[in-house]
Structure formats: structure tokens, C-alpha cells
Amino acid sequence: MKVWTHSDPWRWLRAGLPCALAVVLAACSSGAGHVQTAGGQATDPATIDFPLFYVKRYSVPLQPDANDLRMLRFAVPSADLFMRSNASPSGTETNITKGITGTGTSTAANYDIKDVSASADGKTILFAMRGPLTANMDQTKAPTWRIWQYVIATAALSQVINPASDPSAVVGGEPVNDISPQFLPDGRIVFSSTRQQQSVGILLNENMPQFIAQDEERTEPAFVLHVMNGDGSNIHQVSFNQSHDRDPTVLANGRIMWTRWDDAPPGQKGMHLYSANPDGTDLQLLYGANSHATGTTADGQNNATIEFVKTHEMADGRILALVRPYTYPNVNDWGGDLVIIDTNDYVENTQPAVAGSGFAGPAQTRATSNAVLTVPGPSPGGRFYDGFPLWDGTGRIIVSWTQCRLLDTSVTPNTVLPCTAPNLAAPNAQSAPPVFSLWMFDPTTNTLQPIMQPTDGIMITDVVAAQPRTLPAEIVDQEPGLTLDQDMYDNGVGQIDIRSVYDIDGADTALPSIAAVADPVQTPPDTRAARFLRLEKAVSIPDQKVLKLPGTAFGATNYMREILGYVPIQPDGSVVVQVPAQVAFTISVLDANGRRISPVHDAWLQLQPGETVKCNGCHTPASAQKPAAGLTAVSHGRRGAFNSVYDGGTAGAAFPNSMVTYTSSITATTAPLVPGTQGETMAETLSDASCAADQPRCAINMPKGDVLYTDLWTNTAVAKAGTPISDTYNAINAEFAASTITTWIPPTSAGCLVVWGPTCRITINYTEQIQPLWSLSRTYTGGVAAGQTGPCTLCHGPTGAGGAVQVPAGTTQLDLTASTSQTMPPFLTSYVDLLFSHDEQTVNMGALQELTVPGPVDPTTGQPTQVPVALAPPAVAGSANASAKFFGVFAPGGSHVGYLSASDLRLVSEWLDIGAQYFNNPFDPAVAALN
Secondary structure (H helix, E strand, O other): OOOOOOOOOOHHHHOOOOOHHHHHHHHHHOOOEOOEEOOOOOOOOOOOOOOEEEEEEOOOOOOHHHHOOOOOOOOOOOEEEEEEOOOOOOOOEEEOOHHHHOOOOOOOOOOEEEEEEEOOOOOEEEEEEEOOOOOOOOOOOOOOOEEEEEEOOOOEEEEOOOHHHOOOOEEOOEEOOEEEEEEOOOOOEEEEEOOOHHHHHHHHHOOOOOOOOEOOOOOOEOOEEEEEOOOOOOOEEOOOOOOOEEEEEEOOOOOEEEEEEEOOOOOOOEEEEEEEOOOOOOOEEEEOOOOOEEEEOOOOOEEEEOEEEEEEEOOOOOEEEEEEOOOOOOOOOOOEEEEEEOOOOEEEOOEEOOOOOOOOOOOEEEOOOEOOOOOOOOOOOOEEEEEEEOOOOOOOEEEEEEOOEEEEOOOOOOEEEEOOHHHHHOOOOOEOOOOOEEEEEEOOOOEEEEOOOOOOOOEEEEEEEOOOOOOOOOOOOOOEOOOEOHHHHHHOEEEEEEOOOOEEOOEEOOOOOHHHHHOOOOOOHHHOOOOEEEEEEEOOOOOOOOOOOOHHHOEOOOOOEEEEEEEEOOOOOOEEEEEEOOOOEEEEEEOOOOOEOOOOOOOOEOOOOOOEEEEOOEOOOHHHHOOOOOOOOOOOOOOOOOOOOOOOOOOOOEOOOEOOOOEOOEEHHHOOOOOOOEEOOHHHHHHHHHHHHOOOOOHHHOOEOOEEEOOOOEOOOOOOOOOOEEEOHHHHHHHHHOOOOOOOOOOOOHHHHHOOOOOOOEOOOHHHHHHHHHHOOEEOOOHHHOOOEEOHHHOOOOEOHHHOEOOOOOOOOOOOOOOEOOOOOOOEHHHHHHHOOEEOEEEEOOEEEEOEEEEEEOOOOOOEEEEEOEEOOOOEOOEOOOOHHHHHHHOOOOOOOOOOOHHHHHHHHHHHHOOOEOOOOOOOHHHHOOO
């Protein structure tokens, strides 16, 4: 295969780059396709009459966090922003930030710069800068990342947000960071920030102090999207992820596209692409949640795990993205590969964006056929740091690219070797420091032409061209009373409208069908599977400097959850429910016992005040699909990905065998997620009636803090009505009211027990809400404790009546006492025995001791050993329905029927479902005692 080189191929050698030519030969010897490099003596790459802007870093950072996609706050000195007169080796460059940073050399004042972008008219540059920095500085302290702009015509350089008049520059004592700025078509700026402007305000509504929430790994503050005016005023938050929303850009259609780090447990974690309107409405998964195993490995297979970052829309509407792993173990491994993605036709690499379109994929095309690897270690084809597509009709991309170089550590000082096939095959071959510089890449010919000469110790990154392009379409912010519901906007809620929870990934999963389940004659109401929808919310976690939170506060899981409320699911599986706006939430489908029957939702949803989001149904998350052999994970959450399988009711008629009080209407507005015109669902029909007659308006759509059901549908002349369900916290309150020994604290406020509202939260802490259930004295009328009076610990404890020593009752020897665990302090013994394996015990000479059985022979002494017998726990953190050992004894025919009320069991069920945490309130005073 032909390789183009400079007419003076040794020029780079004399310039101190001994492997520049060798990397091209290495690509050829690898057996893979290769990028052709054209010489500097040839014609300039193109005649381009607009300048380039880029970051010049004066050293290669050696700190691993500097090269981790999840560490957005991290900064290292030193860098400057440069302007180059054109995309040509003969172009002249100007140091834009020299007046701020210093001399513009390695001795400059210590600043870091990143995330350069250009306005659509090519007249203004935005970027993020942090400094002055000091060596080994505390990354949590000021100075922090701030947004700057440069006006080309006037050479004016300034901060967009005036630090002197920035009321949210410090939140809870922590300085904020602003990065990734991009102009919107109307002159406003979208950017990523730790300000969390609206989320911080909501903390006050939750009776918590204001603080900047950490990402879900609890490594740094979560960066989420904000929008502000061009002068830095009117800053407001538009995305509500619990981890980072990074790299926003504006598409030609006016929507914002960005990389979202989905890290909600236990889901399909990764960085994939989302989109929304600039005001945060209509959030959708755009691409890639199930396309991460598509990176290139040394054997040429496309199965390495990659993330999608640093995206730009190309002139033809496809998306240019950098793909690479989160981080590399070797500090000299940087960058990744460039791929071009057809997001218009695909939501995943082999899943079309419209069901039944016939597209088979792949959606992703590697920009180069060169052997660019996305796994740790040397990459024969070099690696890209980023790329910026030109809109000049050529399809070319200005890239930051480094050749492949190897570091020989067998000699002192270490030397750089070319990436020849023998050198790459050497044991423990490792990358040398990269030499990222600017190249003009033409995907159609697979050629790279140099714009800047690579130089050891210098990194050229974050390139943009100040090229005028057609202004993207402007999407005007939605307004209350016009496109947003005024009442919901005023109340701080949005609304979700689900046609049927039985519609799973475009298939009718109801047995035998949605229509049959909705008919009480064909399906008695009490036998329906899906009965309630639970709304669950993440609990924000502060930095350790704000609150020294021990890991034991979380208990069996590494996160905290709250419950926003409950709503009945209508017979056809439909739901219309209001949800507190501007919070990250998920949903769970529950059975009649209030226990989750759906897989755990693995991505955060959000609503803006007054917004209604409509969807066909539910989906099986990738985390739940992968165990099934041969089952390909599919993505939901993209408009039109699946067609609705449920037609709804017949216009003007009652639903089959239901009361005539409610009749369906035709609703074309069930779209956009539903094509065509379909009848209203049962939930929509109820919503219409409630919104027209009830006070407060649409009362039936408001969630409740309790699990409540009354049959509103069944025509009792032809079928039996469903059994009412009333599992309430007030009922538990009544159980404890007569006790003078045991107290119980409801998991929500007294006001929310009376009237549920958008600021109400259900917060379950084990020591306060669950342990009292085991300690409350009751009289047992049947079962194994018939005729006895006392707490659960009467049998499930180490001592019984009269203080006699006993083995805790049950096949799992469940000790429910409030003593401190001897094996897992500081947890209570009951918590440990419920959720963790524990050793079987026996009574020996009036004392409890571990039961042991013969074990393997000790290889040292040759003597037999005795080993304890482990007992499996009766409950499972994260799933009440998987906790059959516990709940089975309370079921009809069980040994403990009636010992706990339905409301008690509902409380235990919801606690298990959300993760069985020890605490779900980081600021609970009892948490401090765990330290």
C-alpha cells in the first residue's frame, strides 16, 4: 500500500521527533489499513480563509485524573489559547491568552484551557480557563474553571460571567466550575457546570442545606447543563442528571446534543448521547446506550468498551465522535478513535431509530481504516484527541492526532522507538508520550496532511475553525399557559403519560392481551399483574468537606433513594401522573403488594415545570436483558423507536364492561410517540374528567404517599369489583400509638400524611422506620406464636421468655434485635441477619456458639479442621419479590400470617426495593454516630 512522505523525510528527525516516519511504516506493517501522510513540500492542505483556534499545552500531563473522562474538574498547568491565520503549515499563530497567562511558554503563569467553541457566524470564540494554578494544588478549591470569550474583530478577551457580580459562584462554601460553552442560535450560551442552580434550590424544599451534589461515584461535583444570556445573566439549569452531562453542542435542528454519563445503579453504565430542547424539555436518548462494545482491539475485533465524547455535527447531518475508554492505566496513553455516526436513522449501532424501517446498520463508521486501537497500550495507527468537521462541502476534518511511539525503558535515559512490527511485538511494549498536533484529515481518501509540525512535549488540542456556517434553527423556550400547562408550572410539577406498562419494547406482554386485561369480565381486577407505579428519586450526596459521610451510612448498597409517591395503574396498564419537576427520578411497576415486578429502571428521567411527556410503555433495560442468551439489548427513550401496540378505547364509548361514567375520546395528541390517531387510554380518560371537574384541578393525576386503590371501572352488573387496597403510614402510626416502649417515626412529614404535594418525600432509614417493627409488642392469635404477647424479638433473638438462651427462630436463625452486630459493626444485628450471610449457631451448655462441621485438613499441621456453617439471608437488597424467604411466612398459609399488617409489609417491601439502605438521609443526626 502506498505511503506518502515528505520530500525531506528526515526533517522531523532533525527536529527532535525520531519516530515520525516510522509510525507510517508501522501502520503498513500491521496488516491493517493506514492513513497516508502528505508532505509539507506539497501544496497546502486547502485554501481556507478563516482562522483556527486551539489549545497549546506546554507539557504532557502525567496525572491519571487529567486523562479520565469522568474527571471534569481536574486541571493541570500550563496552556494557552492560540489563533492560527488559516489551516495551513504556512499560517501564522497568535497567542490569545498571553495577556492573562504570562509569557506564553513553559514558564508562563499556570493556567489550563479546554473546550474551545466558535459561534455560528465565526466571529466569537468561547472556552473554559482555570488559573492561576499551583503545583499539587487542591482541585476542590478556587480558582475554578470559568468561561471566557474572545471577539475576533476587536481582539477583546473577557470572562462571560463577571466574577464580581456572580451570586452563585460559591454554593455551600464550594466554588463552582463552568466548562464546555456553546452558543445557542439566539445568542444565549449553553454550558456544563457544577452550579446545579435549580437542584440546589430544591434542596431547601427538602429541608436540607444547600450543597453541590457529587457524581454517583462520589469523586467530584456533578457537572450538568445550564443556559445563560450572552452577558452571563439569567443562569438556569436545564439538565438534572446525577452524574456528568458534558460536551454540549447545538444541532442544525436547534436541539442540544451532549454526552451523558449514565451511572445509575445497577444499570447499563456508560457515556452516551442525549438530546433535548434548549430549555430542557423533551429529553431523549439520542444514541449509544447499547453500542459501547464497538471499539477496536489489537486483533481487529470491534468489541472493546468505548464511550462517546467530544461530538460535533457534520455538514451531512451525521455525528463525529471521539470514542475511547474512560481512562488508561498508562499515563502516556491518550486519545482514541474517531467514528462517524448516523443518528438520524439509528439509535444504536444495529437498532434503527424507527421500528420496522428495515435498516440493519451499522450506524457507526470508523473515520479511518488505520489501526487506531481503543484499548490500553500502543496504537499502531496513532490516536486522535479530538476532531472538528469543516462545513465546506469537502467532508474534511481538522484533527488533533499523534503518531504511534514506543518508550524504551531498558536504557537510561529512556528513549523513543518507532512503532515497527517487531517493536510492537516486544513484551511489555508501552507508549511514549504523545505528540498531538493539527492535521487535515480527509476521510474519503484516508489521508492526513500536516497543519502543524508535531513537537515533543507539546500537545495541540481542542481545535475549532472559525468558519461561518448556517445558523441552526432556533427552538423558542416553551411558555406556561401556551405550550406548558399553567397549573402544573405554578405547582412545580410535570407529567408523564404512559399508554400501557404492558407495552414492552413495542410488544404486548399482557396475558393474554392489553385489551383482555382491561376487561374485568375477561380478567378479574384482583388478578391483574401491574397495579401501582412508584416514583423514586436519587438522594444527592455532598462532598466529604461538607459532610463526613461514612460508607456504612449506605448499608447494603452504595447509594441512597427516596420515594416521591405512588399512583394506581389503570386496568389497561395506562398511567397519567404528575411528578415533581427538575429532579432526577425513575419509575417502578408494582404488584398488589406494592413490590416491584419490573426491572430496575437504569437511567434518570426529568421533567420541566408544566411539561407532559408521553410514551408508549416500558422497556427491558440492558442490564436485565444481557443475561438472556442470544438476546440483543435494545434502547428505548428515543422518539419513534417503537410503535404503540395499544389502540386505546373507542371514541364516545365506554371501555368494555366498565361503568359508563367515563368514555374514551380520540386523541391525535397522544403522538408524537404514537403514530397516527388512537383512542384515549383509561388513564387519559380519567385525567380529562378530573381536570375538568375536580378541585384541585387534575387531582386524580397527583401521586399519593400511600398505596391506595379503589376500583373506578368495573361494571358490577357483569363482574366483581376489585378489592380495595389501603396500605398507609397512618395505619402503622396507629399500631404504635398504644405502645409506651417502642416509637416509630413516619418516613414523611406530618403535612404530607394529610395532603401529598410536590415537595413531599418518603425517606426510609432502617433504624428509625424498620427496626421498630421488630421491637413493637404484639399479641399473636395464630401461627407459631399463637397466644403469646411480645415483640418479634421474643422468638427472633438470642434470649426468650425469662431470659433463657435460645437460637434465634427460623431456618435462617434470624436475629431481629437492636443490638450491635458482632460481625459487622456498627450495623444492628437485625440488619445484618436480614441481608447478609451469617453463621449458624447452637446452644452449648447454656451459651450460644457457632455451629461447626468438619472441614478440610490443614496443610500445615495435617490435622482436620472445623468450619462454620453459613446461612443465607432471608431478604435481598434491591428486590422485595426476590425476598421470598422473608415474605413467604406472612403469605396465606404461612407460619406468620397476620403478624405484620399489610401496611407494615408494604413499608418493608418499599425499603427492600429501593436498595435496603441503612440510611437514606445523609443529614440524619444518627448518621454522625456511625463515624
